[in-house]
Amino acid sequence: MSVPHPYWLRDNCPCADCRDPRGGQKLFRIGDLPDGLTAVETAEDAAGLTVRWSDGHRSHYPAGWDAPAGPDERTEHAKRLWQAADFARGLPEADWAAYLADPEERTAVLAAVLRSGFALLRGVPAEERRVLRVARSFGYVRETNYGELFDVRVEPDPANLAFTSAAIAPHTDNPYRDPVPTLQLLHCLRNDCAGGDSGLVDGFRAAALLREQDPAAFAVLARTPVPFRYRDRGTELTAERPLIGLDPRGAIREVRFNDRSTRTAALSALDPAELDAFYAAYRRFAAIVLRPELRLDFRLAPGDCLVLDNTRLLHARTAFEPGDGTGGHRHLQGCYADLDSLSSTLAVLRRGTAVLDELEALFEGEGSGEYLGEAVTLAAHMLQAAALARAAGAPPALVAAALLHDIGHFRGSGRELMAGTDNRHGESAAARLAPYFPPAVTEPVRLHVEAKRYLCTAEPGYADRLSPASVHTLAVQGGPMTPDEAAAFAAHPFGADAVTVRRWDEAAKDPSAPIPSFAEFRPLLMESMHQSAFAPPRR
């Protein structure tokens, strides 16, 4: 019996000996697999593929395990290439306060940076150093020789054109750095000069146009490393990279374009014909970059913060009247950051959205069925519990716990319990929620069954008030606690919260009570998730 590509298949064995179940790290070395590995037995059905290997190992691959990934998100294939007219109906922008308060707004802004190469945050307080806080809302500041942040304004004795009032042609920043900063932020503190407007050009679009119109020129730029340099008293940065960087399959992955920093004297080593071809291609690309229809012009107002992909977008500004002490001034603060962290933050936000979508579908599907003989549906029961928690002014984590306390009954698991098998639905719900929610949510959920057993022991008369279904399940779940068990439970850090949830649980079986919608609780649920991804200002 054989399977195609045995090493690939075996490399992806998802068993707990091969992959750490927590983070998915692979636990063996590719060279640990024996030479001549083959499958000696395979079985495939709707649940997936099972393989017994020539070295005795067994693997089970769930259906869909090998779904191909989307395109590399850093290449042109994952982008929306644009020209100015594509934004006739408005820029990708958001209000800073909404961005901070609403994870879906954050998702939209970060997705725009990945897809269109930029987004504009409005209303970021026009205060010094705020740009750092914007960067930390999705990633980490890349400190450079310019500092954690840099000021873009007219300086008395500038070493760099940026610090004059002159126009600056479209360029990417810091091409002389490797790794180049993949993100740039520019926060406008003041802009009341005549002139000083901003411009953006999609460098991937410009490169794609060059490829379309002059494939040979495109190929020359992609294969010619160009030396870039920046030099001041304490700095001498050099990098040698092509103007158009491709992935190994030929997709556009990076553009570096900055006339000011080229150090082309060093190109003298090129073959003479190649040198002429390079200059013809360079001038042709430069002409495309300057096409008016590619350039998106707009004006930064105080409080605007532009976030842009510095591996793709070129930015520019028009000349302005420099401030003279009586007239206007233009002052931006900028910093650098990196795309990988932004992308991570976006993925985790989407993970949160995805789990809420899944929960909402369960509430609206399976949850609308019978709830273990009670007079309300399972969904109505949990939604009522959450409404009671909300009405009691409980903190968000506890409202979330009340809302989600019985999700362990989903997937038909509740029937097992009624049939006399403890389905341990507190534990299973907590395990399902743990990747997304902190212990303040998952622990009261995990312990809410134990809380019933505790109250039967600790609170006289409690057992008498249980519903008939609850009395039935109590026995399956272990009956009332012993006094020692009850004392241990009372001392548990989340014991009291579990008891609180339990009381809402008992009260949430009223067929006449109003039932809120799951959607109402989505913002609160997002807010209750792990802080690392959802509380933007990390410090």
Added chain:
Amino acid sequence: MSVPHPYWLRDNCPCADCRDPRGGQKLFRIGDLPDGLTAVETAEDAAGLTVRWSDGHRSHYPAGWDAPAGPDERTEHAKRLWQAADFARGLPEADWAAYLADPEERTAVLAAVLRSGFALLRGVPAEERRVLRVARSFGYVRETNYGELFDVRVEPDPANLAFTSAAIAPHTDNPYRDPVPTLQLLHCLRNDCAGGDSGLVDGFRAAALLREQDPAAFAVLARTPVPFRYRDRGTELTAERPLIGLDPRGAIREVRFNDRSTRTAALSALDPAELDAFYAAYRRFAAIVLRPELRLDFRLAPGDCLVLDNTRLLHARTAFEPGDGTGGHRHLQGCYADLDSLSSTLAVLRRGTAVLDELEALFEGEGSGEYLGEAVTLAAHMLQAAALARAAGAPPALVAAALLHDIGHFRGSGRELMAGTDNRHGESAAARLAPYFPPAVTEPVRLHVEAKRYLCTAEPGYADRLSPASVHTLAVQGGPMTPDEAAAFAAHPFGADAVTVRRWDEAAKDPSAPIPSFAEFRPLLMESMHQSAFAPPRR
């Protein structure tokens, strides 16, 4: 009349309209040059090439302007590829205190990281967070989701193999990040377990061996982007990059190798034959990486800090006995940084060394000639002045000023002065030194002629003590100051220092006094240079 490659030549015009004389930024856009540009007149001699262009511009290119650059310092061509036996006589290492105190020691350490991929600093105090200070001695810390720094030690519930006591096979760090951190630092705080030794493998060497032995396998790895992933509660990092990254000309430029983080399920999109070829190549490369003769083994002791190129070197550790509260412990602190800043710091250090070499050559060559009719040579005069400053306990900057005060007379300029033209040798010396030295050095140098004019006015009897040559030049230099000029000079922030240097200047014309060597002053001169590059701990 025509020249080859007119656009390339013109792109490199060094005139002040085309290049900012301060930082060398190019001041025009490549597209600003007219179509059909030609040279209408050229003249070439020992001083260089002069060109008149069809658009009327004139350019002068000094001889040697187009010296080809060395190889891209990030590729294999700029490296010393190694195997373990190459370090039989010792590792590239330095003592932390010497590294801090001696710029030549810093130069050697940073050069080793670029050339061999690593260096070891010994005696870095085994204290928490010191690793950050090491990183800041040459660059900037790259913060990640792991924090500014991370602890490598046994953790109770590790999500990552690094935080166990297991052996870890040779790997590069964070292949799921793009940009990947190009430097890693590992600082040993404690290591008294059995086991837990460190290993390094030169990934460029391993890749070069694969290319030699199996060029097709090498090509497969270079052209196949591999998906890498890291996932935890607040993080989801992904990158898609080949195991062997090449520059556009095919030179090895980056190695990513980390079995634990591959997410090869996504390779299902590959052509079936390519998938088999990839796994054969991957396994062959993995076998080379594990060859004992490639692996350099050593043991980190408390206080050792390893600095390694994470785009090239693979690092590993052997298993160890975990500390159990009574036995040993192993605790490293690590952080990430980037090669470009390290390389910049090294270039600036070398710039300092180069200017000292040049000055030393002038002292020993031209400086050994006659000094404007005085009884000592020009070099002896300046060295005596420096000796007087040193004997007086002057701060390093003022000793440096005394040593360098008359370098404006070099290049034959002193003869002009004696012939009756003010050579403004204070100004020219200060301008020559300004790229390297701060005002505390350059200002007393610039003002030491003015100080003579000042003293002639302000100090009764001073003029009478001047040497005959000095009396002669005083008239050329403007004669004694007016009382207003003298008052302004006395108020200058560096006026007093200039007067101090002037007095050593006057006294340093003694043919019988001992003459120290220039070399004696090199450490002091390095120390007096711009702090941005030479005072390692930036904060």
